[in-house]
Amino acid sequence: MKLKPLAGGLLAIALATVAGCSGSSSTPTNNAPDSGTITVKGYSGIFEDVFKKSVIEPFQKKYPKIKVKFVGSANSAENLASLRAARNSPDTDVSIMDISTSGTGNKSEVFQPLDPAKVPNMKDIDPRGKVEGNYGPAVTFDSLVLLYNESVSPAPTSWNALWDPKYKGKVVVPAQPDIQGAGLMLIENAKAGGDYTKSVDQGVARLKQLAPNVQTWSPQPDSYTLVQSGTAALAVGWNARGQYYADESHGKLKVAIVDEQTIFQINTINLVKDSPSPAAAQTFINYTLSPESQESFTEAMYYAPTNTKAKPSEKALKRTSLDPAKSAEILQVDWTQVAANREKWTQLWRREILAS
Amino acid sequence: MSAKTRSARLTVLGLTVPGLLGLAVSFVLPLAWLLRMSFNRGDSTGYIEETFTLDSYAQFVGDSYYWDMAWETTLLGLGVTVLTIVVSYPIALFLVRTESRFKGILVALAVAPLLTSSVVRTYGWLVLLGNQGVVNQALMGAGLVDQPLALINNRIGVYIALVEIMMPYMILCLLAGFGRFNQELEHAAQSLGANRWRTFWRIVWPLSMPGVLTGALLVFVLTISSFVTPRLVGGGKVFYLATEIYDQATATLNWPFAAAIAFILLALFAVVIVIYQRALRRIEAQ
Structure with a gap:
């Protein structure tokens, strides 16, 4: 094994090179040029x-x-x-x-x-x-909204539309850790009388019932495209993008701002x-x-x-x-808390919701 | 040691230096960094605490959920490998045997998918296998099913897409392996009274084993480390070690845990390579 010392030497050189490259100098914040x-x-x-x-x-x-x-x-x-x-x-x-x-x-x-x-x-x-x-x-x-395809009528007015057996295999929800999934869980948890700072069990139980309706928890390329093309009928998504795509798709995709609480x-x-x-x-x-x-x-x-x-x-x-007509309907969420629970909730989703 | 062999050795060393240097910088160093990362402590907000703990490994080992995931990953690797051999073997055999003047073109076509990224091919499968895809529309048009079959957003889709993506690798390995034997042996077996079936199992298959094994190793390793296809086709419902590493690294931002799983996956590779080398040695000894 004559190679060993040589290989060790090479590694040392490589290490020195890399270390040399990464020694960055920090830029002073105050007198940097404004250009x-x-x-x-x-x-x-x-x-x-x-x-x-x-x-x-x-x-x-x-x-x-x-x-x-x-x-x-x-x-x-x-x-x-x-x-x-x-x-x-x-x-x-x-x-x-x-x-x-x-x-x-x-x-x-x-x-x-x-x-x-x-x-x-x-x-x-x-x-x-x-x-x-x-x-x-x-x-x-921005806020969480319901996206629906033109084939869905009448226009949904509640998150409950997602649970409608009519839409089995036609619902899209991006799963936790995506905050769209997390948001839906928080909304349902609050609706069932739960307090997410203590437990999200009620929200999880609700989403477990939703699972059979869900086509994908990881929409590719995104919820908007799937709803617009008719691959999915209903999805949760963000208002701003939804509004934009509603215009772009000439009504193939529509946005329902539900008569219930939503998240910011x-x-x-x-x-x-x-x-x-x-x-x-x-x-x-x-x-x-x-x-x-x-x-x-x-x-x-x-x-x-x-x-x-x-x-x-x-x-x-x-x-x-x-x-202005809707601003009372925002569910108060402490996002630091949501971040602190990210991994715990992700594991909960995996085991309780996604597997079913 | 004579001067001549010494200078020959120096030449060999000199020639390997660029490669070794490249490997050290692009492989050994990142791996060392990753190993160090796996001993840090990650919290659920994605914050990383610099320390030295085996927490991440303990979290994996102590949770049956991850054992199931490792098992599913191994099953996926084995399943995709076997299916890929089954569908690639006849194609490779045909490509070796054919006397068509288009042989070159046919071989090129068989491996051409390698020219496209697997992301593109995976999206292709999403379109083909989706509810409004060609496959379901054809089945429904023919009256075989009245509801579209769920071919994506589940394990079935992951298997279908991965087998197709792995086929060119397997065909290439098989083609290289087939080069080793000559058809005279088959003629000899047949002239001695063996039927086609017997000739295949006694002559062709054993002689192609080195190619099959190399292909199997390559496909298995590529399959259990692939994350794009399972992620895109799995619909967020199926989890494997590779997708878990990706999720932990980029979604939950728990890098120490991601690094620990990466090392566990590496250990799985090591086991497979040991098995491969044992099998190869046994075959060569025969």
Whole structure:
């Protein structure tokens, strides 16, 4: 075995090389130039298309010195996982993700607090969207809705439609840890008189009864496509995307805002720790929180504005989760609690709901 | 040791250096990092605590749910391997025997699916096997069934898609294995009175064993480590070790647990490779 010392030597060289590469220097936050290229990571697909057009393009007109590159990520967990993997030498400046996931990012120092002087719009954010310690606040509000295919009539008015035996094998629910599944569980749990901070057993029992109706718990490519094509009849989904696809599909897919409680979904916009260009990144974050940008995104995709000074048109507002007529129907959820229970609930789903 | 052999050895070492360096950086280091990660403690929010604990392994070993998952994974590997051999063997045999002038093209066609990513082929199966897919529409059109059969979003779909995805690998291994024997042996057996069936089982099959075994090893390992196909076709209802690693790493963000399962899967590979080498040695000895 003459190879051994040699192989050991090689390993040592390789180790030294890798160690040398990963020794990153942290960028000072305060005197970085307010220009250059910043990388923003957020949802891919339709969110990316609309966000680029109605937020990034106007921003670049206003701040020609900053170039924004958008990188798509399939979901929040994947987004955070990729940021965490690149923690030693971050290549991303700003990240948009669900609040239950960004909380983990804040706790594990993937993100850093914002400078209130650089992001003055933070003070106008709705209290529901403020995050402690000046970490990235809410940039969009959305809510869980029922999506249905044009073949379904009359229009469903309650979550109970999902349980209708008529739709056996025609229902789509993205399973926990996706918060759409988690949300439905929380809604059903509350409806049955349960308190999710103590137990979600009632919600789980309800979803167990739903299982025979469910075609897939992991829709490919997503719920909207399956409902639109008629592969599925009913699905739970997000209001903003649903509204957008309802227009796009000329009514093949419809959105039912049910007459019951629903949950709020909050996307936060976060500054990555050791971001290569923190100043430009915060300029961008401040812009996305401005009334102007918030209105533009609401008009384009029906995400409800988080800035209380934003005044989108009546017509657009009525199609968002902040429809004044509906705002009493929001189930209060502490997303930190949801995150803390993520693994426990996932295991519960696996064993109790998905297997049946 | 003579000067000549020494310089020959140095040449060999010199030639292996780039490969070894590549392996060290791209394989050994990440594996070492992963092993270290598996001893950390992950909490349910996805927060990772740097420590040294066997918690993740204990969580796996102490839970019958994961034993079932490991068993299902092994069954999937064995099932897909056997089915792939059954469907690939006749094709490979035909490709070796045919005297068609299109032989080259036929071989190329048989392995052409490798040119497309398995993600694309998996989506292809989702379309074909879905409720409104060709298969169900044909069955319903022919009046054989009145409700579409559930061919995706379950285990059946995972098996169908994986067998098709693994076929080119198996055909390639079999083709390489068939090159070893010559048809004269079959003629000899037949001239001595063996019928076709007997000739196949006594001559063709044993002589093709090395190819079959190599193909089986490759397909088994690729199957139990594949996660895209089970995830896309499984409808979130079927769980295997590989999909679990993916879920833990990217959905629940429990990296220590994901790393621990990765090492358990690696141990499963090691067992299979030992079995393969034993089997191969026995065959070669015959």
